[in-house]
Amino acid sequence: MLTTRRVLALAGFLIPAAGLSGFAVVMARKIVKRGPKDYRRAQVVGDGRRIRIDLDDYTKAPGNFGVYDPATGKYLGVGEVVQIDEDQRYVERQIMTPCPGVASPGAMVDWTPDVFFEPSAVGPRHEEVDVPTAYGVAPAWLFEGKKADVWVIHIHGSWTDRSIMFRDVHAFSSLGFTSLVPSFRSDPDVRPPQAESSHLGQTEWHDVDNAVAYAVAHGAERVILSGWSMGGTIALLTAEHSAHRDRIAGLVLVGPVTSWRKTITAGAAKAGVPAVGAGFVMRLLQAPAFAKMLGLREPLDFDNLDWIDVPNRVAVPTLVMHSTTDREVPWELSAAFQKANPEAVTLVASPEAHHTQEWNASPAVFTNEVTGWVRRILMTAEG
Incomplete structure (x- = not known):
C-alpha cells in the first residue's frame, strides 16, 4: 500500500517554503497516485x-x-x-x-515480501480466468481446491499487484478451499484500462463483488474475504454491500486500513506534520473539482471509509492479524477497530514485522492462526 508516513516525511520540508496549500496538493497526489519504485x-x-x-x-x-x-x-x-x-x-x-x-x-x-513469484509455486492446479465487470474483464488467478463449495477471495492493497497475495493463498492451502486472486480497476492488467488513481477501496470493492459473484456462479456456498492493507477496506465494503453478502461467512484482514482518516492523520503525526496539514489533504480529496483533477471518478468519502468511529458497524465474523510494530498502518488502529466492534472482531497481535509482512516474519504462526480461526467460524456456522 501507499507508505503514507514515508511520503509525508519526504515532503514535510515543503510546508514552510510553499505553504500549507501547496503541501496538501502534493500529498493528495501521493495518496491516490502510483509512485516510483524504490x-x-x-x-x-x-x-x-x-x-x-x-x-x-x-x-x-x-x-x-x-x-x-x-x-x-x-x-x-x-x-x-x-x-x-x-x-x-x-x-x-x-x-x-x-x-x-x-x-x-x-x-x-x-x-x-513476495517469495513465490509465480502461481505454479503456490499450487499446481491453477489457471487465469476473466471476471466480468461493468467495464470489461478483470483477470484473476484461480487455484482449484478439493472443496468447491468454500472459496477464499484474496484482495491485495493499493499499488501492489495480485502476486503479493500468493503468501495468503499458501496460508489457506491446507484447508482445501478454492482460492481466487482478483485484480481491480486501478490495476494495470484490467481490460480495458481503467483508473489511474486509487479510490482507497471506495470504488474498487465493486470489482471484488464481481469476483464474489463469479465464485457463487461456480459453486461457492460460502465465501471468505481475505484483505491485506487497503484490501481490508475493500473486504469490509464488500461484506456490507455485496449482492451476495449472505454467502460471506467471514473476513480475514491483515494490517488493514479500517479508517483512512486516522491512517493519514497518524502518518502525518509520525512525520512531524501538523494535524491541520493532514486535515487539509483530506478536505481536498473530498472536493469534487479537485478529485476530478486527480483522476478520481468521485470524491472520497472518509466517513464511509471508517469502521472505528461507528460502533458495531461490522456484522461478519472478522479476524485481524496485525503486527504491533507496523509503522504504516499503526497497530493501535486495529485495537480501536476491535474495541468498536467487539462482538464481530478477533484481534491477534502478530510477531514483530513491517506492514503486511506478518506472514514473512513467521509463516507457521500466521498460517496456524488463520486456518484455526476459519475452521472455528465455519463450524459455528454449520452448527
Whole structure:
C-alpha cells in the first residue's frame, strides 16, 4: 500500500517554503497516485550463495523475502541475514533457489515480501480466468481446491499487484478451499484500462463483488474475504454491500486500513506534520473539482471509509492479524477497530514485522492462526 508516513516525511520540508496549500496538493497526489519504485543496490557474493544489498529496516528484517530484477523481469528468493557490515551500509542474506535461467540479479533491484513469484509455486492446479465487470474483464488467478463449495477471495492493497497475495493463498492451502486472486480497476492488467488513481477501496470493492459473484456462479456456498492493507477496506465494503453478502461467512484482514482518516492523520503525526496539514489533504480529496483533477471518478468519502468511529458497524465474523510494530498502518488502529466492534472482531497481535509482512516474519504462526480461526467460524456456522 501507499507508505503514507514515508511520503509525508519526504515532503514535510515543503510546508514552510510553499505553504500549507501547496503541501496538501502534493500529498493528495501521493495518496491516490502510483509512485516510483524504490530500488536498492545489490551484488551477488560468496560464490553465488549470498546477496549483498543496501541496508535499511526492510532489508534487515528477519524472514524470507524476494528480490526483483527490473532488467530481466525475474525474481530471486532470499533467506535469513548472514551478516551486516560494520559501517551499517549493507546486509548480506542467503540466496534461496533462483528462477530458472537467472544466475544473479542486476545492480539495482526491488525488495519485495513476495517469495513465490509465480502461481505454479503456490499450487499446481491453477489457471487465469476473466471476471466480468461493468467495464470489461478483470483477470484473476484461480487455484482449484478439493472443496468447491468454500472459496477464499484474496484482495491485495493499493499499488501492489495480485502476486503479493500468493503468501495468503499458501496460508489457506491446507484447508482445501478454492482460492481466487482478483485484480481491480486501478490495476494495470484490467481490460480495458481503467483508473489511474486509487479510490482507497471506495470504488474498487465493486470489482471484488464481481469476483464474489463469479465464485457463487461456480459453486461457492460460502465465501471468505481475505484483505491485506487497503484490501481490508475493500473486504469490509464488500461484506456490507455485496449482492451476495449472505454467502460471506467471514473476513480475514491483515494490517488493514479500517479508517483512512486516522491512517493519514497518524502518518502525518509520525512525520512531524501538523494535524491541520493532514486535515487539509483530506478536505481536498473530498472536493469534487479537485478529485476530478486527480483522476478520481468521485470524491472520497472518509466517513464511509471508517469502521472505528461507528460502533458495531461490522456484522461478519472478522479476524485481524496485525503486527504491533507496523509503522504504516499503526497497530493501535486495529485495537480501536476491535474495541468498536467487539462482538464481530478477533484481534491477534502478530510477531514483530513491517506492514503486511506478518506472514514473512513467521509463516507457521500466521498460517496456524488463520486456518484455526476459519475452521472455528465455519463450524459455528454449520452448527
